[in-house]
Amino acid sequence: MHSVIGRRCFCTGAPRPWLFVGLGNPGDKYRGTRHNVGFEMIDAFAESQGIPMSTVHCKAMFGQGFVGDVPVFLAKPQTYMNLSGESAGPLAAYYKLPLNRVLVFHDDMDLPCGVLRLKPKGGHGSHNGLKSVIYHFRGNREFARLRIGIGRPPGQMDPKAFLLQKFNRTARERIDIALQEGVDALKLVLSKGLTESERCFNREQKYKHIRLQNLPT
Helix, strand or coil: CCHHHHHHHCCCCCCCCEEEEECCCCCHHHCCEHHHHHHHHHHHHHHHHCCCCCEEECCEEEEEEEECCEEEEEEEECCCHHHCHHHHHHHHHHCCCCHHHEEEEEEECCCCCCCEEEECCCCCCCCHHHHHHHHHCCCCCCCEEEEEECCCCCCCCCHHHHHCCECCHHHHHHHHHHHHHHHHHHHHHHHHCHHHHHHHHHHHHHHHHHHHCCCCC
């Protein structure tokens, strides 16, 4: 099954495929937690495009399809967050994808809950999932990210406990809206490319950031 797209998308003149990787932890215990919004973004995009996430490939729940004429691979590593690169690295290698065709979705405490940012490259920002991905990309950081804001823990709360907590009602509503905005951003990436999408989308999200940054979650 995994070679079907490969035969179509590597023809001369055909659009290069994208690999979208959502970071999270597998299992019901972690479903709906802040640390799993990367998984939720994959699921939202897959549902919007009718792509089933029904196979296992390179230690990930995996789906593949076309958005317009652009091939896309979707993956949710099942390795647990801190070992995400054990899946993402082999997937990129399997499909012989340059890292500028890889986009990783992850939670980000440096953004208010429900605010998104497209980023063409960067460090790990102390995110253990990103650390693992970078390590398995042989230290290469030249891959894009979709940062999904989850806000900061209140008071003296342990950040690890905060990450593994489910969203309250207000935060859940913001995340659900953000997931749909993320789907639109990803479709824009596939049709217009990362640079133009980043400029347009991040400008919109900057205004949202200003509106939300001082509101409680």
